[in-house]
Amino acid sequence: MRIITASGKKLLSSSVVGDGGASWRLKALKRAREQAAREGRRLEDVVEERWGSLGQFAVSVASRTAAPSRAHLHAIRDRKRGLTE
Incomplete structure (x- = not known):
């Protein structure tokens, strides 16, 4: 994915929607370093x-896998029902 700035320079985006959380993990590793x-x-x-x-x-x-798109909603519902691990 390329992003064009106001000055016309092309930059590569470091994160891509739907990358399975890879960009988050790499940022987390950078913060850990x-x-x-x-x-x-x-x-x-x-x-x-x-x-x-x-x-x-x-x-x-x-x-490079992520939780299903609605997993957070299922987790919230399960916690309300008392079905936590």
């Missing part, structure tokens, strides 16, 4: 705190 650098910690430690492990996060990124 920034946090690790800021706090002088290993990236693996920050990722482990957020997502369990670097391996789990990598699998999530590689899968």
